[in-house]
Amino acid sequence: MRAATRREWLARLFVLSSITAAAASPRSASASASDDAIADAQKSIAAATQGAGTIEQAITGSKADERSPEARIADGEMLLRSKDYRRASGVLNQIVEKYPTHPTVYPDALFLLGETYFESGQYLSARRVYRQIVDRGSEGGFAHYQGRALARLIDVALRTQDYATLDDVFSKIGQLPATSAEGELNYARAKGLFAKKDYSGAKSALASVTPKSMYHHQARYLLGVIAMKEAAPPPGSASKEKRPAIATGAARTRYAAAIEAFRQVTLLPADTPDHRHVIDLAWLAIGRLLYETDQWVQAADAYNHVERGSPEFGAMLYELAWVYVRLGDAERALRSLEVLAIADPNSPYMADGTLLRADLMLRTGQFEKALSLYQAARAQFDPMREKVDNFLSSTNDPAAYYDRLSRDALEGVEQADALPPLAVQWAREAEDGPAAFAVIDGVKECRELLKQSNSFVDRLGAILNAPNRVRAFPELKAGEERALALLNTISMARKRLAEGLDVEEDQTVAGEMQRVRDERRTLQKRIAFLPVTEGDFAAREAEAQKQWNAVSQKLQQLTLQVDQLQAIVNGLKRAIREGPVRGVVRDPASLKQFEAELTQNEADISLYKTQMTDLRKTIDISRTQVGFGDQRFVEDAEVRVAFRRILSQETRLAAAGAGGRGAVGYAQRIDPILQQADAADSRLEAAFQDLEARVGKRAGELKATLDTEVSKLGEYTRTLEGLDSEGRLVVGQVAMRNFQLVRDRLKNIVLRADVGVTEEAWELREEQLTRVRNLQLERTRSEQQLNEELREVLDDMGETEKPSGKEPGSQK
Numbered sequence: 001m002r003a004a005t006r007r008e009w010l011a012r013l014f015v016l017s018s019i020t021a022a023a024a025s026p027r028s029a030s031a032s033a034s035d036d037a038i039a040d041a042q043k044s045i046a047a048a049t050q051g052a053g054t055i056e057q058a059i060t061g062s063k064a065d066e067r068s069p070e071a072r073i074a075d076g077e078m079l080l081r082s083k084d085y086r087r088a089s090g091v092l093n094q095i096v097e098k099y100p101t102h103p104t105v106y107p108d109a110l111f112l113l114g115e116t117y118f119e120s121g122q123y124l125s126a127r128r129v130y131r132q133i134v135d136r137g138s139e140g141g142f143a144h145y146q147g148r149a150l151a152r153l154i155d156v157a158l159r160t161q162d163y164a165t166l167d168d169v170f171s172k173i174g175q176l177p178a179t180s181a182e183g184e185l186n187y188a189r190a191k192g193l194f195a196k197k198d199y200s201g202a203k204s205a206l207a208s209v210t211p212k213s214m215y216h217h218q219a220r221y222l223l224g225v226i227a228m229k230e231a232a233p234p235p236g237s238a239s240k241e242k243r244p245a246i247a248t249g250a251a252r253t254r255y256a257a258a259i260e261a262f263r264q265v266t267l268l269p270a271d272t273p274d275h276r277h278v279i280d281l282a283w284l285a286i287g288r289l290l291y292e293t294d295q296w297v298q299a300a301d302a303y304n305h306v307e308r309g310s311p312e313f314g315a316m317l318y319e320l321a322w323v324y325v326r327l328g329d330a331e332r333a334l335r336s337l338e339v340l341a342i343a344d345p346n347s348p349y350m351a352d353g354t355l356l357r358a359d360l361m362l363r364t365g366q367f368e369k370a371l372s373l374y375q376a377a378r379a380q381f382d383p384m385r386e387k388v389d390n391f392l393s394s395t396n397d398p399a400a401y402y403d404r405l406s407r408d409a410l411e412g413v414e415q416a417d418a419l420p421p422l423a424v425q426w427a428r429e430a431e432d433g434p435a436a437f438a439v440i441d442g443v444k445e446c447r448e449l450l451k452q453s454n455s456f457v458d459r460l461g462a463i464l465n466a467p468n469r470v471r472a473f474p475e476l477k478a479g480e481e482r483a484l485a486l487l488n489t490i491s492m493a494r495k496r497l498a499e500g501l502d503v504e505e506d507q508t509v510a511g512e513m514q515r516v517r518d519e520r521r522t523l524q525k526r527i528a529f530l531p532v533t534e535g536d537f538a539a540r541e542a543e544a545q546k547q548w549n550a551v552s553q554k555l556q557q558l559t560l561q562v563d564q565l566q567a568i569v570n571g572l573k574r575a576i577r578e579g580p581v582r583g584v585v586r587d588p589a590s591l592k593q594f595e596a597e598l599t600q601n602e603a604d605i606s607l608y609k610t611q612m613t614d615l616r617k618t619i620d621i622s623r624t625q626v627g628f629g630d631q632r633f634v635e636d637a638e639v640r641v642a643f644r645r646i647l648s649q650e651t652r653l654a655a656a657g658a659g660g661r662g663a664v665g666y667a668q669r670i671d672p673i674l675q676q677a678d679a680a681d682s683r684l685e686a687a688f689q690d691l692e693a694r695v696g697k698r699a700g701e702l703k704a705t706l707d708t709e710v711s712k713l714g715e716y717t718r719t720l721e722g723l724d725s726e727g728r729l730v731v732g733q734v735a736m737r738n739f740q741l742v743r744d745r746l747k748n749i750v751l752r753a754d755v756g757v758t759e760e761a762w763e764l765r766e767e768q769l770t771r772v773r774n775l776q777l778e779r780t781r782s783e784q785q786l787n788e789e790l791r792e793v794l795d796d797m798g799e800t801e802k803p804s805g806k807e808p809g810s811q812k
Contacts, residue, residue: 034666037500041673044493048486049680055482055687062478069095069105076112085120092116107133107141111149118152121438127156134172147176151188158195161435166192183213190222199226217268217278224261224285231255252293262286266305280310287319296326314344318353330360348429351381355752362756367764374756377749384420385746388739391419398732405440405735406724426745427738436734439727446720453713455617457706462621464703468629470695472702477628480695481537483688484633488530490677490684491640494647495527497670501650504667506660513658516650523643530636537628544626552619555612562608569601644681648674 067075072095079088095109114129130149137146153169156162173189190205203226209219231254265282268275283305290299300323306316317340324333337357340347347353358373391404405424428437463472470477498520509517531537576586576594586594651674653659654667 033503034500037496038670038673041493041496044489044496045673045677045680048489048493048684051486052683052687055479058482059475059479062475069099069102073105073108073112076109080112080116080119083119085116088116089113089120103141107145111145114149114152118156123156123160127153130156147185151185154188154192158191163195166196183209183215183219187213187215187219190219194222194226199230202226217265217275220261220265220268221278221282224258224265224282227258227261228255228285228289231258252295255289255293259286259289276307277311280306280312284312284316287316287323291319291323296323299323300327308343314340314347314349317343318347318349321353321356325360330364334360351377351749355749355756358756362760362763365767367760371757371760374753374760378753378757381746381749381753384423385743385750387420388423388743388746392736392739392743398736399728400732401735401739402440402728402732406443423739423742423746426742427735430738430741432734433738436731436738439731443720443724450713450717450720455620457710457713458617459621459624460706463624464699464706466625467634468625468627469699470629471624471627473695473698476691476695476698480688480691481628483684483691485532487640487681487684487688488532488636490680491527491530491643492532494643494674494677495524497673498524498647500666500670501654501659501663504659504663505654506662509659513650513653516646516653520643520646520650523639523646526639527643530640540632541627544630545623548619548623548626555615555619559612562605562612565601566605569598569605573598644678
C-alpha cells in the first residue's frame with residue numbers, strides 16, 4: 001500500500017514538473033533569442049565602427065591592384081607579337097600618355113608603339129615615333145633604342161620612297177659610337193645606300209654585318225642582288241622585245257658572281273622562319289638567273305629547292321613550268337601548273353598559269369581538257385572585264401573613281417555594281433597603286449577610328465552624367481563599395497535587433513504600434529537583400545550585366561535575320577540581272593513589279609539597320625550605367641534611412657508599453673545600441689559623402705578633358721575631310737589609270753582564251769584532216785597491196801594454164 005502511494009506521488013510530481021517546464025519554456029526561449037540578437041547586433045556594429053578606417057585602405061588596395069606599367073608593356077608586346085595591332089596601339093598609347101616621365105617604361109612603350117605602327121603599315125606615324133626616340137637618344141632610357149630607331153627610319157623611307165630623308169639619317173648614324181653600329185643598323189644603312197644606287201657603299205656596310213647578327217642572311221642576299229645589278233647590261237644595250245635563243249658565254253660569265261653569291265646564302269642555316277624565307281628567295285634568284293642564261297636543267301634544280309611551305313612556292317611553280325616548257329617537257333610543266341592550281345589558287349599567276357596549262361594541253365593533244373580550261377578562263381575573266389569596262393566608261397572624272405573606291409571600302413559589302421576583288425587587287429599592285437590605295441585605306445581607317453573615338457566619348461559622357469559616375473574611377477569605387485558594405489552591415493544589425501523585438505512584442509497590438517510594426521516588417525524584408533560582402537556586390541554586377549546581355553543577344557538575332565533578308569534581296573536582284581544571260585525571259589511588267597518590290601524591301605532593310613545601330617548604341621551606353629551605384633543602390637539608401645527611422649519609432653513605442661510588457665525591457669536594452677548604430681552611420685555617411693565629393697571633383701576634371709578631346713576630334717574630322725578632298729583628284733587619277741591597265745590585262749586574258757578556243761577548234765580540225773589523210777593513204781596502200789597481190793595471183797594462174805594450151809606434139 002505504501003509502495004502504491006509512493007508511485008502515485010511520484011507520477012503527480014512528474015506531471016507537475018512537466019507542466020511547470022512547459023509554462024516556463026517560451027519565456028526562457030524568447031529571452032535567449034533576444035540576448036542572441038543583441039549580442040549579434042553589438043558585434044556587427046563594433047565591426048562596422050572599427051572598419052571605418054579600412055575605407056582608405058580599400059582605395060589604396062585598389063590602386064595597388066592596378067596592372068603595373070611593366071605588366072601593361074608586356075600586354076602591349078604580346079598583342080604586337082600576335083599581330084593585333086589596333087589593340088596593341090591602344091594599350092601602348094595609354095602607357096605613353098600615363099607615364100611620360102618614367103625613365104624606363106616610357107622609352108620601352110614608345111619604341112613598341114613605333115614597331116606597332118610600322119608593322120601595321122602606318123609608316124608616317126611610325127616615323128614620327130622613331131624621330132622622337134632619335135631626338136632623345138642622349139637620354140639614358142632612349143640610348144638603347146637609338147640605333148634600332150635609325151634603322152627603322154631607313155625602312156620607313158624605303159617603303160614610302162622618301163629617299164630625300166636618307167641623308168639626314170645617315171648623318172645621325174655617323175654620329176653614333178662605333179660600337180653602336182650593330183648588324184641591324186648596318187644592314188638598314190646598306191639598304192638605304194642600295195636604294196640610292198651607291199653599290200660600293202652598300203657592300204662596305206654589309207661587310208660589317210657579322211655571322212652572329214640575325215640579319216646576316218639578309219645581308220648576304222643583298223650582296224647577291226648588288227652583284228646582279230652590277231652585272232646587268234646597261235639599259236638599251238639589248239632588245240627587250242626579242243630574247244636571244246641561246247645565251248652567250250659572256251652572259252653566263254657576267255652573272256656567275258651573282259649566282260655564286262646567292263649560292264652562299266643557300267649554305268647558311270635555316271634556323272628561323274625569316275632565314276628560311278631568305279634562303280628560298282636565294283634559290284628563286286638562282287633559278288631566274290640560270291633561266292636567263294638558258295641553263296634550264298640547272299634552273300629546274302634550283303627551283304626545286306624552294307620549300308612547299310614557302311611564301312614563294314606559287315611563284316616558283318609558275319616559273320618552273322616555263323623552265324620545263326623551254327626543255328620541251330610538257331608533262332612536267334603541266335604537273336607544276338596543276339600543283340599551283342591546288343596549292344595556291346589565289347596566286348597572282350593563276351590567270352597566266354591557267355592559259356599556259358591550256359596551251360600545253362592543246363599541244364599534247366588533250367583537246368577536250370584544253371577547251372574546258374579556255375572556256376573556264378573566259379567565263380571567269382570576261383564578266384570582270386565587263387564590270388571594269390563599265391566602271392571606266394561611266395565617267396572620266398578622277399574624283400568619281402576615288403569616291404567609288406572609298407564607298408566600296410567603307411561599305412565592305414557586295415553590291416550589284418561592286419568591282420571584282422581580283423581587279424581591285426591588280427589595280428593595287430599596278431604602277432603607283434600601293435601608294436594611291438594606301439590613301440584610301442588610310443582614310444577608311446581614320447574614319448573608323450574617329451567613329452570609335454566618338455563612340456567612346458559618348459559612353460564616357462554617359463557614365464559621367466549618370467548617378468553611378470563613380471564607376472569611371474575604380475579606386476574611388478572600391479572605397480565607396482567598402483563604405484556601403486559597412487553601412488549595410490549596420491542595417492543588418494538593426495534587422496537583427498528587429499527580429500528580437502518581434503519575439504518580445506505581443507502579437508496583438510493596435511493603433512499606431514500596429515501601423516509602425518507593419519511598415520517596419522515590410523522594410524525588413526527589403527533590408528535582407530542589401531549587399532554586404534564582395535560576393536554580394538559581384539552578384540549584383542553580374543545580374544545587371546546579364547539583363548543587358550539578354551537584350552544584346554536578342555538584337556544580334558535580329559541582325560542575323562536582317563542580314564539573311566539582305567542576302568535574299570541580293571540574290572533575287574542578281575537572278576533578275578543575269579536572267580537573260582541564262583536564257584530566262586520575263587514579262588516586262590512582272591520584271592518592273594519585282595524590281596519595285598525589291599527596292600521597297602531594300603529601303604525597309606536599310607531602315608531596320610539604322611534602327612538596330614541606334615539600339616546597339618543605346619545598349620552600349622546603358623551597360624555603362626548599370627552596376628555599382630545604379631538605381632538599385634539608390635533604393636538601398638532610401639530603405640536604410642526609412643528602416644532606421646521606423647525601427648527607432650517602434651522602439652520608443654515599445655519602451656512606452658505599446659508592444660506589451662515583454663517588449664518594454666527589450667526596447668530599453670536596445671535603445672543605446674541603436675544610438676551607437678546611428679553614430680556609426682553618421683561617420684560612415686560622412687566618409688561616403690567625402691568620397692562623393694572627390695568623385696565630383698575628378699568627374700569635373702575628366703569632363704574638361706573630355707570636352708578638349710571632343711574639340712580635337714572635330715578638328716581631326718575637318719582635317720581629314722580636307723586631306724580627303726585634296727587627295728581625291730590625285731588618287732582618282734592613279735586609280736583610273738591602273739584600272740585601265742587592269743582592263744587591258746583582262747582583255748588580253750579573254751582574248752588569249754578566245755584564241756585558245758579557236759586554236760583548239762583548228763587543231764582538232766587539223767587532227768581530223770590528218771587522220772582522214774592517213775586513212776586515205778592507208779586505204780590507198782591497202783588497195784595497191786591488194787592489186788599487187790591480185791596481180792601476182794593472176795600471174796601465177798597464167799603460168800599454170802600456158803603449158804596446157806600447147807600442141808601435143810610440141811612436148812616431144
